[in-house]
Amino acid sequence: MSKNMSRGRYLRSPALPWEKHKWTIIHRYRDMDWTLEETMALLLRECKFSATRKQYATKLRQWGIKKQVDWQHDMPIIVKAVEARWRLGKRTEVVSHQTVVRDEKMARYLRQNKIRRLPDSPAGPLPAHIRCSTPDTQPQHDGDPDSWVEHVLRNTYGVDQGMPSPVEEEPQERIAVSLSYDDLRLVRELRRSENRSRGAACPQTSPIQPITSLLSAPSSSTSSPPRLHCPDVYNDDVLKSIRCCVEKNDRPGAIGILYNLRSSILESEAFSDCLLLASKNLDESMFKVLILAALFMDEAGTCPRHLITSAQLALKPLIASLLKNRATQVFGFLFRSGIISAEAARHMILYHGLLNGDVALLKQFLNQHHQLYTILDLDTMMQNATAIRYSMSIHGSTAASMVVHAAHDAGLLSSGGVSAIHLSVSLLLYDETSYFLAHGADINQKLFTGQSPLQLLAEMAECDIMQVATLLVSGGAQLDLRDAIGDNCLHTVLRQPQKQWTRAFAQLLVENGLDINTRNGSGDTALGNFSTQWHSDQVGEVYDWLLNNGAIY
DSSP states (O other): OOHHHHHHTTOOOOOOOHHHHHHHHHIIIIISOOOHHHHHHHHHHHHOOOOOHHHHHHHHHHTTOOOOOOTTTHHHHHHHHHHHHHHTTBOOEEEETTEEEOHHHHHHHHHHTTOSSOOSSOOOOOOTTEEEEOOSSSOBOOSOTTOHHHHHHHHHHOTTTSSOOTTSOOOOOEEEOOOOHHHHHHHHHHHHHHHHHHHTTSTTTOSOSGGGGGBOOOOTTOOSOOOBOOOSSOOHHHHHHHHHHHHHTOHHHHHHHHTTOSSOOTTOHHHHHHHHHHHHTTOHHHHHHHHHHHTTOOTTSEEEHHHHHHHHHHTHHHHHHHHHTTOOTTHHHHHHTTSSOHHHHHHIIIIIIITTOOHHHHHHHHTOGGGHHHHOOHHHHHHTHHHHHHHHHHHOSHHHHHHHHHHHHTTOOOTTOOOHHHHHHHTTOHHHHHHHHHTTOOTTOOOTTSOOHHHHHHTOTTSOOHHHHHHHHHTTOOTTOOOTTSOOHHHHHHTSOOOTTHHHHHHHHHHTTOOTTOOOTTSOOHHHHHHHHOGGGTTSHHHHHHHHTTOOO
16 A cells, blocks of 8 residues: 555545534524424535534534523523513513524423413523523513413413313422433333323223213314313222222323323322232332322423422331332332432431341432432441441341442542441441452541541450451551540550450550550550559459550559
8 A cells, every 4th residue: 555545544524614504504493493404404405515413413512502491490490581571561582592492492391391370489590591682573562461371372272272271270399300211211101101091091992991980071073082081189980990000000091090180199098009009019110100190290300399298298108018018129219209208218228228137128229329428327327337237147248238338439428527438347347348448448537536447446346346457457557546535546445444355456556566655635555544444454354464565554
């Protein structure tokens, strides 16, 4: 191969003339609200300009062109600002990221979130990328100053199509929950099934007989499919129908019923029984369907705040029953959906996971990686280290190992300065402590009380601490590190009565270079501190060992 050919392989293709077509692309894509595919087709057909979709997307990003509005954060601010200006008699043109937000998009947001009226609270400040202005062509309106929502829905969808039902309550505040990708995929499935399920609930096609009494007769003036009459309050027929769907694993039927209810069904004991039945059948998918539909969850992972509060109270007996039977396969989902609060999760992790050895429950919570900082209370675990060690002697160390590894992987540090290395040392987990040290954990990291991991062991001489103590000492732990009151490890172990491992621990410290006569913050040596506080131990092996090794008062 010649030099010229070899060098030619690395020549770049000529740059595309983006600046020549920049304003054509922006005008069609942003100002005329064309899709990117339509814009690309026009440029290719009329300007012979060819580029990939990825190249278009990169250029639009460089030019600051962003058509999509953040529905979770920006759209609530936008509709509130437009409503406030409407009440002042002004029409509004909204620009977000240099792109006009059309009324149709705002109407779609209002309709999908079932918003019929906005609260009367004042509008907050607009983010820097959102701008509201009054159009020159029609600056004022002459309609009802309190009816912008009705106005935009009516203009977009017509009188009956866009408006929520008159019997619907005022919109409640919606909050975002931390649903997983699989949860959101299930929500999308529910949304896609909603219209089909409503239409399929007619007496001729629905397999659910008790619900037929709730069906409204099809209107002769419209060709739309018959729909369930939506009761303001659920009744026994509805609940029987849901139970029938659960027993038959009929997800479409359950969706059709739940999405046609206007009021929350969460507080019904019969609905809790349906959930319990789904969990007993190990049908996690059906369980999730019932919860997501009853919470009126949308595809953005938001639901009305009051429904979360109702669910937390109403489903407590169900959660207690699931815990009792160790049917915990849905607890991760219940936490993600907000029904199990962070406080309740912390309680379950400690008392059911660590103290009762429920490994399956721990897996459900510890898989919520982005929420570990809210559900792993390392300070409380340290306070209950003695009880956890006793539980480990009965149930094994698997649960404790899972928790300390999760805390280490998340890099947690509690308000009291507790990290994974402190917890693993307090629980005498040798393999875990060795792993953390090998992966960069600070062997001398102090709690906010000034105690290092080695000093924690000095307070546990009643336990078999020597294996972990030897690991720390051989790993380079500072022996003369002082706590908040000026004691080192030798002072700490000897300010307690003589215990099974007191002498062995003290001997390990001295043999590795700690001065036996070093003084603490009060000026006392280890021997003076020990003999002053524990006169009855002066005839014991620890006292004799101190004297034989040159200890002084």
